[in-house]
Amino acid sequence: MKAVSILALIGCVATVVESKVYTRCKLAKIFSRAGLDNYRGFSLGNWICLAYYESHYNTTAQNVLDDGSIDYGIFQINSYTWCRSGTLQQKNHCHVACSALITDDLTDAIICAKKIVKETEGMNYWQGWRKYCKGKDLTEWKKGCEVS
Numbered sequence: 001m002k003a004v005s006i007l008a009l010i011g012c013v014a015t016v017v018e019s020k021v022y023t024r025c026k027l028a029k030i031f032s033r034a035g036l037d038n039y040r041g042f043s044l045g046n047w048i049c050l051a052y053y054e055s056h057y058n059t060t061a062q063n064v065l066d067d068g069s070i071d072y073g074i075f076q077i078n079s080y081t082w083c084r085s086g087t088l089q090q091k092n093h094c095h096v097a098c099s100a101l102i103t104d105d106l107t108d109a110i111i112c113a114k115k116i117v118k119e120t121e122g123m124n125y126w127q128g129w130r131k132y133c134k135g136k137d138l139t140e141w142k143k144g145c146e147v148s
C-alpha cells in the first residue's frame with residue numbers, strides 16, 4: 001500500500017518535470033491565436049520554422065552559451081539581454097523571469113519573441129532562422145494544419 005502511494009507520488013513529480021514537446025500543428029494553432037501570423041510581416045511558416053530549428057518544439061529546451069548566458073525555451077531566448085535568471089548581469093528587456101520562458105504555456109515566450117522582432121532586426125536575431133528559414137518558401141510548415 002505504502003509503496004504504491006510512493007510510486008504514485010514519484011510518477012506525479014516525474015510528470016511535472018517532464019518536458020513538453022508540441023506537435024507542429026498544435027504550435028501553428030497556438031501561434032496563430034497569439035497573433036504571430038504576419039506579425040511584423042513574418043508569416044506563420046516563419047514562426048514554426050524558427051521554433052523547429054531553435055528548440056525542436058521543446059518548451060523546456062535550455063542551452064548554455066560560451067559567455068555563460070543561457071538560451072531558454074521554444075524560441076531559445078537569451079538570458080543576457082531578454083530575461084532575468086538572477087545569475088548574470090542582465091538587461092531583462094522582456095521584464096520576465098527566464099523560467100517563465102520554459103513553461104508549457106507559451107504566452108510569455110511569445111510576448112518576448114514579439115518584442116525581439118519589433119526591437120531588433122526582425123527575425124535575424126535567431127541564427128536558426130537565418131540559416132534555415134530566411135528567404136525560403138515556408139508554406140510547407142503549416143501544411144495540413146488547421147489554423148483559425
Ligand SMILES: *[C@@H]1O[C@H](CO)[C@@H](O)[C@H](O)[C@H]1NC(C)=O
Pocket residue numbers: 019021058059060061062
Ligand atoms: C527537451 O529539453 C530538455 C531540456 O534540454 C531535455 O531534457 C529533454 O530531453 C528534451 N525533450 C525532448 C523530447 O527532446
